[in-house]
Every structure is written in C-alpha cells, then in structure tokens.
Amino acid sequence: MSVVDAGAIAAKVVDVLRHRAVPVGISNRHVHLSQDDFARLFPGQNLGVSKPLAQPGHFAASQTVSLRGPKGVINNVRILGPIRTYTQVEVSATQARELGIKPPVRMSGDLEGSAGIEIISEHGAITLEQGVIIAKRHIHMNTFDALLFGVEDCQSVNVLVGEAPRTVLFKDVVIRVDPQLVLEMHLDTDEANAAGLKGANDVGEIVFQE
C-alpha cells in the first residue's frame, strides 16, 4: 500500500499557485466620470458599452472626450464604465508632459491635491480643479488569490515583467484585494514600454523574498 503525503502535495500545489503568472493589463489614458459630470458632458445620453474589460462589469465606453491642459490637448480619450461616485482622469507621465500638468503617482480615488484638467466633449466641457493622477502600479486580486499568494490588501510586492532585453523588476506594486475582481496587474503605457510589453498576453510574476 502506497502512502500519500497529503501535506507535501498541498505544499507543492500552494507553491505552484504562488508563482503562477499574473496577467498584465496596460492602461492607456482614460477617464472615469461621476453621473453628474457625465450628464454635463453628454446630456440625455447613457454611457454606452464599446468593449468589456478583464474586470467583471468594467467596460470601455462608446463615448470619448478630449483633455485640455495648459500646454496641449489629447483627443479620443476613452471613458471607462461603469459610472463612478467621483470623476478621475488617469494619464502617463509622458501624456502629463504633453498636457503641461504635473499629476502625482497615486492609487485610484486618492485625489486630494492631485492635478486639474479640462474635459471636453462635443456637447460641453467641465473643469476639474483636481482629479488627474498617474496610476500607481497595482495588482487586483480576490480574497482567495490573496490567501494563496500570502499577501494582504495595500501591501507592496515586487513583480518581474517582460523579457530580455527589457526585463524589469517593478518594485512598489500595491496589492488591491477585492472579492469582485479577478487577478490582473495594471501598468501604464510608460511602464509597459519600459518592460518591452507587447500589449497582448503579457504576464508578470510576483517575486517573493524566500
């Protein structure tokens, strides 16, 4: 009779899951809108769905806006749905320079003292005193993923991304645990370019100090 060491098998399974690939989503500049701001920019309209995103219920909307800063304009900026309780604009450092603004590197929703911008549609315009950030890199995961990875909400981890000649170990990657979200690392276009990512089937690996 063979003996099964259940503990050893479990340890191996956990080890494999702990080192599994984390899908990478590359965020180009985009806008989240509150219901009030959406209604000002698109009176009488509903937010249309153009393309579903990886996160359940999230989507690229059919409507787009322009961003106008002191030094430049970026057209064709996608609104991401659903509607939020607050309006937030996310750009890369490259795009911030084009616009002539200096947004801080922040997590979503942390907008106190962030940069301002004008958001323009074909029907109207709104001016934000604050609301523009460069997104702090992060990984969304659900509670079960967090248990398997052995990490907690708001913890920072190191993630190895890309292939030679542009492999990067991103430090300061914030874990965001949410039961509603699936495993996905978010990088902006500057970060994706620095790691030579292709924009399709990119993955990272959380590197634990072991």
Add this chain to the structure above:
Amino acid sequence: MSVVDAGAIAAKVVDVLRHRAVPVGISNRHVHLSQDDFARLFPGQNLGVSKPLAQPGHFAASQTVSLRGPKGVINNVRILGPIRTYTQVEVSATQARELGIKPPVRMSGDLEGSAGIEIISEHGAITLEQGVIIAKRHIHMNTFDALLFGVEDCQSVNVLVGEAPRTVLFKDVVIRVDPQLVLEMHLDTDEANAAGLKGANDVGEIVFQE
C-alpha cells in the same frame, strides 16, 4: 603604536566604490548623422554646438530635424554631435507608435534590419531604409570604473533606480566600457517615466548578487 590593516581599508574603499551612485542621463528622441547625410540635410553648414552633454566631446547640436513615419511626424528632434560614421535615429516605444514604425531594442550601431524613417530639414530630406532603434539601456564607464565595479564590457547588470512609489530594478542593463567615457547610465523617456525620474540629479545603483 596602532596597527593599520591596509587590506581591510582597501576592501572597505572598494566596497564603497562598488556601491556608489551611477548618474542617470535620460535620452529623448535624437538623431546621429553621418557627414554625407548631414551635408544633404544642411548643405554648406557645420554642425553647431548648442549644449555640451555629460560625455566628453558630445553635444546637442544647434540644428534640429523632423522625423516622418507612416502614421505621424515628430518635429524639433535634436541632432547629437559629433558627426558619426553612420546615421542613427533613437526613439522611445511611445514615439515609435506615434510615428507608426516598429524599431527593435538595440545597442547603438547595431542597425541591421532596424526600422526605416524619413528625416526632414528645412533644406532637404533623406529616407533611411534602416537606422531607427529603441536604445537598449546601458551604462557607459571607463576601464578603471569597470575594474572597481568588477564588470566587463557587454556584461548585463541589474540597476536599482527611482524612489517609492516608482522604484524599479532594471535588468538587462548592458555595461559599455570605453576609456574615453565617464560613468553614466542611459535610459529613454519611457524607462525614466516608469521609474518616476525627475530629469535632474537622478542616480541608480548597480545591484550585485552577493
């Protein structure tokens, strides 16, 4: 009488030098021109010096050109001097996308099969079949620096750059040893943005596996 342990002091000095800060230079898109190509673009002119660069004898020239690709134009592109034996254009992945070209990530001078582009001045234009690259990140150092760091020409190292919340460990950083050059790491604008660099007094540290 106190005893001086010269070996221990030397070891400490070497350790300090091995971990000293490496100045980071951020390269925006630029062009190196051969004498023939310069003469076609600026007939009868000499390459003027606008600003000396960190490397001895290198300079931003007073003349600029435009780059035209299938999808876009980038104006006001600086020529870097002195004149080279070959023409080479360096852009970031962000800028390559604007131009609509797909240059490979390469070291300077490794242009076989690289991307093409049109270079335009107020006096003329030339079309390169190849010559456009995204620069592979690298560190210039002289022979003495290489000895102190314990590295060799063409070796790849890991370099820690930036501060929270955007610290990055760049892997695949190529060492370039040249007796004429001073210690300087070169990153492009995408890489600098990914690491949250300010563009002034930025430094990195070579991380050795010890």
